[in-house]
Amino acid sequence: MTVYLRQVAAIVRKDLLLEVRTGERLAAMGALTVLVAVLFHFAIDQGLVRMQLLAAGLIWMTILFGGMLGMGRTFEMEREQGAIQGLLTSPVPLDGIYLAKVVSNFVLVTLIEVVALAAYWLFFGFNYGNDPLLLAGVLGVATLGFVAVTTLFSAISAQTNMGQTLLPILIFPLLVPVVIFGVTATGRIFASRPVQEVEGSLYLLAAFTVVALTAGTILFRYVVEE
């Protein structure tokens, strides 16, 4: 493993260890995820609406709101005792810091997705289709794109007085492709449609993710450098 990858791994490991010790972000994200599912359970008259048709949209909205809540605090832990200066003046390349934050956020959001799928299955009995690998692939690619954009913007919002209030305003317009293609792809997987009907959305999600990761890797430097 190169020094670069070891540095990235060290930051990921530290972030996840801190999350395990404090549970701050995961607890808030998990609670919101379950709460949103509970609220939808009571807010929608299931006698009038075919819930399965709404499954992909509900799940994606829940993941986006829950994920946003936790990722908005990505750089909070680095503010404590000026740790961000420790990172920025260490030999770790700035893009390495960004990638590490993307990976640790990806892990957290993936856990939230498991919680969301379980909660909606429990409250609504959703059918998630018969291709779990394809579902995991779509969720993984879309989550990576979501996390890539949100991590960059949480670095921006961390430097403003408005902080987390600003994050959703900045980020939601940029997440429209994730919502459109993520919902389309997962909806078709839930409906057990042929793979060919999912491929188009999956490729567009992958393209979005590649662009988001590339842009984030390049732009992060300009966000944190003074």
Next chain:
Amino acid sequence: MPAAAAASRAGLPVLEAASLVRDYGPVRAVDHVSFRLAAGEFLSVFGPNGAGKTSLLRLLAGGLRPTAGEVRVSGIPLTVGDRAARARIGILSHLSFLYGRLTARENLRFYGRLHGLDDLDSRVPDRLADVGLEGYADSPVDTLSRGTVQRLAVARALLHDPGIVLLDEPYTGLDAYAGAMLQELLSALKDGGRTVVMVTHNLGRGLELADRVAIQVRGSFVFEAERADLDAVGLERSYRRAVEGRA
């Protein structure tokens, strides 16, 4: 410190500030600051609040981009994100850069990994012993006193054997005992041949260790002297005059 030693042998300054300027919008925080330090030299920079001392140190650490001028490490211009140069610089601030929920050992191992160090199993206990914290290795930083955290921060700053050490108000929040212990540690740094820049309000502490002193006011060095040419009374008089604008 092979690079520092090589630079010293070649007659190059280990650390050089060349007409450094840093603006924050319309405010000039660092105003044409220049100096050269050889291996083993200790520069103390004094100044009132808002003089630009911390900005100067961040420029020297490569954590802040200069508006004009440059920093050179062993003759090579330091750019923001310069990994090799950063590996040769250690920074100690009044903020510890440590994570409260991690133990002392975990913090040092984390920073060791960032520096790509391989011998952490032996290096971390050694550094903890250097600062007298071997008994606190598994204590979360949140549970340690301010003085103990600062000693751990010293261990963090020196973990990778930097040739250049930058100190930003290292005595802040320390009681007399912890301050004296830190003074001993800094003295050992100097004796170890490290090039040190310390910015501080504490005239006594700063003068005690310095080879050279400078007083920074409104971004500029308005007074510079060799330690040998200055005593505590002279420094205090010079400081007062500099701050009052009579330097």
